[in-house]
Amino acid sequence: PEQELPLDPWFLGLWLGDGSTNDSTVALDYRMKAEYEVLLKTVLNETADVVWHPVLGTNGGTFRIRRRAGVCPQGHDYAESGDYRVTSECHPSCGVCLLDYAKCPRPAPLHQTMRERLRDVGVLGNKHIPDAYMRASYDQRWALLQGLIDSDGNVDVRGRVGFVNADVCLFDQVVELIHSLGYRT
Numbered sequence: 001p002e003q004e005l006p007l008d009p010w011f012l013g014l015w016l017g018d019g020s021t022n023d024s025t026v027a028l029d030y031r032m033k034a035e036y037e038v039l040l041k042t043v044l045n046e047t048a049d050v051v052w053h054p055v056l057g058t059n060g061g062t063f064r065i066r067r068r069a070g071v072c073p074q075g076h077d078y079a080e081s082g083d084y085r086v087t088s089e090c091h092p093s094c095g096v097c098l099l100d101y102a103k104c105p106r107p108a109p110l111h112q113t114m115r116e117r118l119r120d121v122g123v124l125g126n127k128h129i130p131d132a133y134m135r136a137s138y139d140q141r142w143a144l145l146q147g148l149i150d151s152d153g154n155v156d157v158r159g160r161v162g163f164v165n166a167d168v169c170l171f172d173q174v175v176e177l178i179h180s181l182g183y184r185t
Contacts, residue, residue: 003136006117008043013147015118016127016170023064023124024114026151030054030061040065047071048114065114073112129173138181145177 018027028036033052040050040063049068054061067073118124133144149155153163165171175185 001137003132003140005132005136005140006121007114009133009136009140009143010039010147010150011043011114012121012123012129012133013144013149014151015147016123016129017148017151017153017165019127019151021125021127024066024118025062025064027060027062029059031059033061033063036063067113127167127170129170129177134173134177134180141177141181145174145181148174148177 015024015026019025037050044050044065047068048065051064051066052061053063112120115124121130123130129144133140136144149161149163152165153161155161163171163174165174178185
């Protein structure tokens, strides 16, 4: 059945293929930036932003999803009013959060960064397909495979799909994922 997943399956597949092991940075062919911008709109929430970095002199580049500047972890937008202070933990916090700071000094963030979500899923520093994604609905597993193919795959002129990855454990999981969708490898 459809699962409540902490990360968009397509983005997880894309990150597993071409993402940095330690954060939410993903490598891409920079000529396809416009296509990625359209696809990422479905992944981003109102507090997220994409930072693009072309690699000069090449077709390559990276993007990273981060919390939008001027937004606190609770989702309060303090950029326009400038109503923020630096808390004892040395990070900016909005005035709304600071008013409640005495009651709850460290509330759980309502709007996690992409890096925090990757860490919570258990894939930072350990790229693999989590069980929840391997057992999700057909459409969610299909979206995961699409992200993997968008990063480390190709489709030839005859419609055959290829996938190349040096991580043997991840590759074996991709084979299992493909079989679970009813295809053969």
